[in-house]
Amino acid sequence: MAKKPVKITEVVLRDAHQSLLATRMTMDEMRPILPEMDKIPYFSVECWGGATFDSCIRFLDEDPWERLRILRKELPHQKLQMLFRGQNMLGYRPYADDAVQYFVQKSVANGIDVIRIFDALNDPRNLKTAIEAANKEKAHVQACISYTLSPVHNNEYFAKYAKTLEEMGADSICIKDMSGLLKPYDAYDLVKKLKSSVKVPIELHTHYTAGLASMTTLKAIEAGVDIIDTAISPLAMGTSQPPTEPIVAALACTEYDTGLDLEKLNVVSSYFSGIREKWLESGLINPKVLKVDVNALRYQVPGGMLSNLVSQLKQAGKLDKLDEVLAEVPRVRADAGYPPLVTPTSQIVGTQAVFNVISGERYKIVTKEFKGIVHGDYGKTPAPISDKFRKQILGDEKPITCRPADKIKPELATLREKVKPYMIQEEDVLTYALFEQVATKFFEARKAKLYGLDDKNGDPALGIHMA
Numbered sequence: 479m480a481k482k483p484v485k486i487t488e489v490v491l492r493d494a495h496q497s498l499l500a501t502r503m504t505m506d507e508m509r510p511i512l513p514e515m516d517k518i519p520y521f522s523v524e525c526w527g528g529a530t531f532d533s534c535i536r537f538l539d540e541d542p543w544e545r546l547r548i549l550r551k552e553l554p555h556q557k558l559q560m561l562f563r564g565q566n567m568l569g570y571r572p573y574a575d576d577a578v579q580y581f582v583q584k585s586v587a588n589g590i591d592v593i594r595i596f597d598a599l600n601d602p603r604n605l606k607t608a609i610e611a612a613n614k615e616k617a618h619v620q621a622c623i624s625y626t627l628s629p630v631h632n633n634e635y636f637a638k639y640a641k642t643l644e645e646m647g648a649d650s651i652c653i654k655d656m657s658g659l660l661k662p663y664d665a666y667d668l669v670k671k672l673k674s675s676v677k678v679p680i681e682l683h684t685h686y687t688a689g690l691a692s693m694t695t696l697k698a699i700e701a702g703v704d705i706i707d708t709a710i711s712p713l714a715m716g717t718s719q720p721p722t723e724p725i726v727a728a729l730a731c732t733e734y735d736t737g738l739d740l741e742k743l744n745v746v747s748s749y750f751s752g753i754r755e756k757w758l759e760s761g762l763i764n765p766k767v768l769k770v771d772v773n774a775l776r777y778q779v780p781g782g783m784l785s786n787l788v789s790q791l792k793q794a795g796k797l798d799k800l801d802e803v804l805a806e807v808p809r810v811r812a813d814a815g816y817p818p819l820v821t822p823t824s825q826i827v828g829t830q831a832v833f834n835v836i837s838g839e840r841y842k843i844v845t846k847e848f849k850g851i852v853h854g855d856y857g858k859t860p861a862p863i864s865d866k867f868r869k870q871i872l873g874d875e876k877p878i879t880c881r882p883a884d885k886i887k888p889e890l891a892t893l894r895e896k897v898k899p900y901m902i903q904e905e906d907v908l909t910y911a912l913f914e915q916v917a918t919k920f921f922e923a924r925k926a927k928l929y930g931l932d933d934k935n936g937d938p939a940l941g942i943h944m945a
Contacts, residue, residue, distance in 0.1 A: 484734045485521035485705040486726070487559060487681065489719055490750065491549070492524040494709035497685065497718040499762045501533035505545050511749040512552035518742050520556060521705050522592045525549050526585075527560030529821075531568045532913060535920040543588055543905040550589030557618070559592035560585060563821065565604040565883050569912040570822045572856070572882045574889040575607045581908050582611035588905070596622035596654055598823040601857030602642050603881040613647045620681065621648035625655040626818035627778060628811075630861045633668050637675040650679040650705070655694075656820045657780045658687035658717075662697040669701035679704035684719065687780070689770035691720040699734050710743070712750040716768035717780075723747060777804045778811075783824040790832050799835050806831040813867050814851050815859025826851060844871055854878040900925065 495503040515523065526546050534542040549558060565572040567581050582593065593612045597604040605621060612619045621643035623636050640651045651672065653660070660668070665682070672680050682698045684691045684707070695706050707719050714721035726738045757763045774780075779787070787804070791797045807819075810831045817823040830848040834840045850856055852868055854877040868877060878885065890907065897910040900921035910917045 480733065481735070482702070482733050484699055484703070484729060484736050486722065486736055486738060487522045487524055487683075487705060487707045488515070488518075488520050488710065488722060489524045489707050490710045490713050490746075492526060492528055492530055492559075492561065493683075493707070494713040494718045496529050496533075498713055498716060498767050499757055501529045502537060502762055504538055505540055505548060507753055509548065509552065511746055512549070514742070514745045514749070516553045516555050518738060518746070520738075522557040522559040523553060524559040524561070524594075524707070525553075526558065526590065527562055527568060527594075531909075532916070535909065535913065536916050539920070539923065541920075541924070542909070543584075543903065546585075546588045546590070557591035558589050559594060559620075560590050562593050562595045562608060564595055564597040564608050566598075566822065567908075567912060570825075572604070572886060573911065574886040575883055576888040576890045577893070577908070577911055578607045578883075579611040580890060581911075582608060582617070583615055584905050584908060586612070586615040586617050590617060592618040592620055594620045594622060594652055594654075596624055596652075596820070597857065598624060598820050599817050599857045599859055600624050600639055602639070602646060604857045604883070605643070606646065606881075607883065609643075609647045618649045619647055620650045620652050621646070622652045622654040622683075624818040624820050625653055625660055626657070626816070627659055628816035628860065630816055631818075633671040635860075636668060637671045640672050640676050644676045644678050648678060650681055651676060652681040652683055653698075654820070655682070655684040656818075657778050658685035658691060658774055659778060660684055660694050661690055662693040665694045666697040666701040669698045669703045673702045681705035681707065683707040685717060685780070686715040686720060686770070687717050688772050688774040691715075692725065695720050695725060696728070699729070710746050710750050712747060712754040716770075773804070777807055778819055779804065779807060779828070780819060780824055783819060783828050786825060787828050787832060790829065791836075794832075794836055796836050802835045803828075803831050806834050810834065810848075813863070814848070815861045815863045817851065817856075817859055822847070823851065823856070841870060852877065855882055857882055897921075902928075 491508055495501060531542045534540040534545060565578060567573050567578060585593065595605055595608045600623065609619050609621060623639055643651055653668065669680060680703050682695060682703050684694055699706065708722040708725055709719040711721035711723050723740060723743050726736050726740060726743060729736055788800065791800055791803065807827060810827050811817060814827060817827065819827060826847040829845055833843045833845065837843050849871055852863055852871045853875065893907050893911050897907050900906060
């Protein structure tokens with residue numbers, strides 16, 4: 479029997495805690511186990527990008543660039559992987575090409591080996607600059623299919639898109655199933671289709687939200703998938719990924735044997751079991767995110783999007799309207815050309831659904847961001863938006879049909895000028911570009927700590943320390 483060993487990307491340092499505890503794992507919590515993780519021959523360790531950047535400066539008082547440098551030092555034998563939102567980088571809007579190129583350059587320079595690049599609309603134009611920049615920096619380019627279900631999304635659509643990504647310079651293709659929608663036999667058929675369409679390796683990323691992920695992963699393996707995403711078991715399942723150890727055990731002594739040592743994995747698992755209990759006791763992990771919710775198949779709402787909808791309705795005193803909002807989400811999505819529900823389109827579609835329900839009239843209130851989707855500011859939607867609906871939302875304003883970034887002038891020079899009072903490293907301009915207001919507060923606090931300043935003994939604005 480010919481061996482077809484499956485490679486594993488461990489996601490505990492990024493997507494697992496992003497999914498289960500809103501990206502609140504600190505560097506201090508990660509660091510003790512990193513030497514043990516470094517002994518395990520993963521394909522890669524996903525540890526950066528996604529929401530980690532925002533969370534570091536907004537909630538954890540950590541420099542995300544310093545986090546990356548520490549990870550690089552502590553995991554010398556691993557390929558470090560990040561999630562990158564194409565032209566949106568790690569933010570929520572398209573950025574100029576010069577900013578995207580510089581972000582990729584600095585990510586690789588600080589330790590990233592694999593850049594997983596996706597676009598919320600599967601618009602290849604929004605991936606072009608990032609892919610070219612990553613290739614220039616000699617990183618592994620993993621381009622994503624944002625998986626979803628709709629009248630226009632089928633295996634032919636995904637295979638055509640995968641071929642486009644391969645031609646653009648992708649070193650591998652990732653099926654990014656952010657909502658856990660991919661069913662086992664559908665996964666088998668999709669992987670077979672992709673393997674017959676492209677020559678580069680295929681990776682599967684899925685979530686356990688609907689309870690299907692382990693079964694889906696196994697069928698994808700049988701169909702020939704090359705790499706799979708898993709999370710060490712204490713931070714697996716629920717809205718996270720399938721668990722690493724059971725899958726390694728299931729594949730042992732088969733043609734798909736991963737070669738990973740269960741004893742070494744158990745050391746990692748034991749460590750995270752301890753801090754998982756701490757997070758449960760503190761309330762950082764809500765038990766609700768650990769449950770299977772088959773309604774994810776019905777509404778196609780990712781776990782993070784669901785928690786955001788609940789938060790918005792609570793603030794409005796309309797939590798009793800949750801079922802109505804969940805039913806409205808697919809309708810809004812259809813109106814908007816069936817965008818996959820992933821950052822930032824998940825937030826945009828979800829918020830518009832909330833307004834449609836609580837206002838009592840559909841599109842009585844339209845958010846700036848939703849208008850942006852209809853206007854073409856985020857790229858080309860998978861299905862055309864009807865002229866009637868576009869006129870309802872935009873009036874007489876004409877949509878754009880070009881690549882959105884073509885409308886954005888180079889912005890690095892302007893950003894450098896704005897961040898000059900706070901800069902202590904080149905990477906600060908990119909932090910500022912992503913989250914201007916939050917970054918400014920972070921930089922001010924950093925400066926105060928650096929110079930031993932606080933409200934009692936100095937003036938941080940002037941850099942003056944008073945005894």
